[in-house]
Amino acid sequence: MEAGAPVAAPKLQAAMRSLWHEHVVHTREYALAVHAHDATKTKAAEDAVVANARAIAEAVGGFYGKAAGDQMFTLLAGHWGGVKALTNADNTHDAVGQAAALKALSVNGAEIAKFLAAANPNLPEPTVASLLAGHVAHHSAQIQEIMAGDMKTEATTWTAMQQHMDVIADALAGAIAKQFPAKAA
Numbered sequence: 506m507e508a509g510a511p512v513a514a515p516k517l518q519a520a521m522r523s524l525w526h527e528h529v530v531h532t533r534e535y536a537l538a539v540h541a542h543d544a545t546k547t548k549a550a551e552d553a554v555v556a557n558a559r560a561i562a563e564a565v566g567g568f569y570g571k572a573a574g575d576q577m578f579t580l581l582a583g584h585w586g587g588v589k590a591l592t593n594a595d596n597t598h599d600a601v602g603q604a605a606a607l608k609a610l611s612v613n614g615a616e617i618a619k620f621l622a623a624a625n626p627n628l629p630e631p632t633v634a635s636l637l638a639g640h641v642a643h644h645s646a647q648i649q650e651i652m653a654g655d656m657k658t659e660a661t662t663w664t665a666m667q668q669h670m671d672v673i674a675d676a677l678a679g680a681i682a683k684q685f686p687a688k689a690a
Contacts, residue, residue, distance in 0.1 A: 513678075513679060513682035513683065513686070513689070514678055514679075514681070514682035514689035517678045517681060517682055517689045518674065518675060518678040518679075518682075520564065520678075521564070521674035521675070521677050521678040522670070522671055522674040522675070522678075524557065524560055524561045524564060524674070525561070525670040525671075525673055525674040526667060526670050526674075527553075527557045527560075528554070528557050528558070528561070528670070529643075529666050529667065529670055531550050531553040531554040531557055532550075532554055532585075532588050532592075532644065533647065533651075533663065534546065534549075534550035534553065535547060535550035535551055535554060535588075535589065535592060536592045536647065536648050536651045536652070537550075537651060538550050539592050539593065539596050540596060540651050540652055540654075551589070554585050554588075554589075555582075555585065558578060558581035558582060558584075558585055559578055561577065561578075561581060562574045562575070562577040562578035562581060565577040565624075568681055568684075568685055568688065568689075569624050573624060576620060577620070580613065580616055580617045580620060581617075583609070583613040583616070584610065584613050584614075584617065586609070587606050587607075587609040587610035587613055587641075588606075588610070588644050588648075590602060590605070590606035590609065591603060591606035591607065591610065591644065591645065591648055592648050592652075594606055595648045595649055595652045596652055607641070607645065610641045610644070611638070611641065614634060614637035614638055614640075614641055615634055617633070617637055618630045618631075618633035618634035618637060621633050621677070625680045625681065625684050626684070627679070627680035627683045627684055628676065628677070628680045632676070633676070636669075636672065636673050636676060637673075639669055640666075640669060640670075640673060643662060643665060643666040643669055644666075646662045647659055647662045647663065647666060650662055
């Protein structure tokens with residue numbers, strides 16, 4: 506979306522941005538809590554990630570039906586499982602676990618891209634896959650930086666990650682608004 510271009514569904518865009526930002530806020534909170542060895546905060550962040558995934562899935566289901574919302578939740582649960590595994594593997598310096606988690610995240614990203622492209626012709630699968638690959642790269646960099654205690658570099662990654670969430674949210678909101686102009690606000 507070009508800067509200054511009119512937004513087809515500003516409420517939908519704002520809702521999508523909020524939901525996707527919450528995802529990265531809570532996954533970041535999880536990584537920080539794991540690094541700090543704070544079991545209470547780790548559990549709270551994990552619960553928040555799952556609740557956010559359910560909210561994203563419900564938003565999708567609001568346009569595509571309950572079955573699609575349930576499928577989106579399953580896919581987002583897979584994404585969270587990969588992020589959680591990557592965080593835990595990075596925390597323990599488990600290179601095999603890191604590689605397995607990144608592979609799982611790549612496969613999951615392709616599954617999400619395929620699902621969204623099948624649901625909405627305005628979301629080309631290669632475009633969505635590329636957006637999700639960038640998202641996973643941000644997760645990976647951020648987790649490594651947090652585990653290394655490099656909060657200066659993480660601050661730069663965090664800014665880029667939040668901006669990328671706007672790109673993903675805007676792509677989804679724009680495609681949904683184009684597909685359902687009477688339903689999207």
